[in-house]
Amino acid sequence: MPSMIRPFLLLCLLPLAAAAQTSAPEVVHIGVLAFEGREQAHARWQPLADYLSAGIPGHRFEILPLTHEGFRNRIRKQQLDFALTNPAHYVSLEVDFGATRIATLRNRHGEAALTRFGAVIFTRADGPQRLEALRGLRLAAVNPEAFGGFLLARYRLEAAGIDPLRDMRPLWLGFPQREIVQAVLAGRADVGTVRTGVIEHMIAAGELRPDELRILGARREPGFPLRLSTALYPEWPIARLPHTDEELARRVALRLLQMPPDGPVARATRSAGWTIPLDYNGVHQVLRRFEIAPYLPQPRTLADLWRDHRGLISALL
Template sequence: MLLAASPPATARTSGEIRIGVLDFLGSEATVGEWSPLLHHLEAALPGRTVRLEQLDHAGMRAAVAAGKLDFIVTNPGHYVELEAELGVSRILTLDAGGGRTPARALGSAVIVRADRSDLQSLIELRGKRVAIVGREGFGGFQLAWGVLADIGVSPDEDFAELQSVGFPMSTVLDAVASGRADAGIVRACLLEGLGEAGRAFRVLAPRNEPGFPCATSTPLYPDWPLASLRHTPPELARQVAIALLSMDADSDHPTWAVPADYQSVHDLFRKLEIGPYAYLREPTLMVMAQRYWPWVAGFALVLLGWILYTVRVEYLVQLRTAALSAALAERDRLESAARATQEQADHLARLSVLGELSGTLAHELNQPLATIANYANSIIRRADNGRLTDAALREATGEIAAQAERASGILSRIRAFARKRTAAREAVAPVELATEAIALFRGMMARAPAITFADTLPPDSRIEVDRLQIQQVLLNLLKNGYDASRDQPPERQALEIRLAATGDRLEIIVRDRGSGIDEATRARLFEPFFTTKDDGLGLGLSICRSIAEAHGGRLFAGTPADGIGTCFTLSLPGLKHDPAHDRT
């Protein structure tokens, strides 16, 4: 068994397993706490050497990014950040026992000196000096921050001073005991572990948490996870998980259980707008629209009323003008009436088309604009974090330019429709249509679901379509699938796209595993302005079917053979094979 304080620069040796552990108690305490895990792994995996890397938050992030570790053990908040940023994946959750369960194990204790009778509630911390290990501390700050936010107390605005004293967590106790701070925030159960020394402090506003053996000022959250990295071999992760699950539950050291649900941590971070949800603090157009949608909807209704009023007035003017012309000249009555009627019909037709195009334009431009906003925000975040490289900047600005060109193409197509021009079609590979739509969809979503792609077509397949229109259909179907399944368990959130051929027809199947569609809803699914979404316009599927029919194809919905979710099939004629364009 090997112990180290930081990731070494040398290459790993054969058979070595490196486990990074967040060191919040100090070097000696960390070694004592995790030594049973190392001993057990080396005994269960003969021929393997297990190396423990004791790291702080920044050191662990750097080691994970550099691929210097195989597994990490850290607090739930730090795990959620690394999961979103670097793709780590939990395989087990700590089971500390002693009245604590993997799902209810961590809390924060806001502590004061036992002789401070002037402090009895959390709201009395306004104007006081509070010591924390650091803003990244989960049990040492973030859990208490969430409770303070619920009662309207802001650590940055309401505390006289927020002192970040760093690890180990006992430094917070020293600050409170010496009077440098009026209160401190530590992990629950830390005082109980100090024995007699812990009686010099008391927990402020303790909660009643049945079965939990320690005083806590906050609700309880899941315990620390053991997570594998992207490059960790799946077989090694499986062996380590099996070995740790076999640890003796009756021993005096912590054991491990299957992964707990960390949704409560995501909810906390979303409320505080930190970690993966820090982008919510930025006043983007999408966030402003979500926050103030009633005002936007009201403005849209006023605008619609004004348009209808204008149409009505102008219609009446046309009628009265025609009637006046007929009264002034009987000789020209029939000719004038015919001309007035024709002008009126043409005008109403243009207004009708304009009314449809306004809804279509808003619906179609939303996706490229959302993608542009997403990449622009990514550039800002990377610049703020000092991680903006030339390659990342070039990729992001290239994608922004591509989406701007795509939006311009949509507007050109709208103008062409208004002028009765045909859309531009070209021979393209179906696999290009699908992969480009998947890439655009992932670029629009902060946390896009997994998408399984299957191509059963011959490699030289080509079809003549309007590329932008077909991509619009696929993006709409992917977004609908995401909306239908995002409330499902993780294993049912993945989407599927499959390319198949039936004779000379191309079939693009998009499937989700959501709650499905009943027969009554399916009968009206493609009607204009019919929607099951609270914020939907009801134009998406209607527009998609129109695009399919304009290509001589069909768009229809069905239920998969296993009865789970919904399948949308876009069937297009004219599938051809061109060996000159063979994909190799």
């Protein structure tokens, strides 16, 4: 008898198993640039994934902390649906892979919600008073391609007639950027540059007194309360990839824009929610000026040589 009942039970259970499979949520992968390490990136942005999962039925969002190369590998294999990264890296993904921004982060600094950032160039309080006086000095920065941690300062210094790679002595210290400030205070570097907000965070944490540093090329921008030496550029965007479902991207964008700026998710991600995607043309301009990816210099061909030196080549022949 049991042998006769078993097939019957299996037939009854098959529709239930199929229903369970069809109701399983679709996994959506959000790549996050892990510039401070995988654990830190996951801890900061997992509340965002949970928020999206709760508000978009039938989908489960997962955070994938990645390096630049990790992004490229997963995008090539269509294993990434959204990218949350810094402006310079976003521009590279836009040009190379067709990524499209759907929202821009509103960064939290105290009670201020900022959609733009810049860089600060600074010395000790008893250091040089003008940008033009920095020639020959040691400059502490993140690395040669760091957008907020070097390139913005380089752009500003060039306007003052100084090429920091040629006219100064760079000292690359990487992350965290507070170590750049500490290097200047300790005398290991004469000048430093960091992203806006780093100095204010250190002051709030008791790591720095406001009177210990001098800001060079200081400027004011309406509605921007932080120390600043450069122009302002848009904050981190979140972008969809070309293979990402358009309706899903629309629902994600809407959910992000609906995030309460003072709610628990915004606080947990150290943000004030999201705004509509901003214009990143200024980021393109800086990267193009310094031939940084995706604007790397192209190898010269024989046709280029002929075009540029036709007269000389003809004379030699």
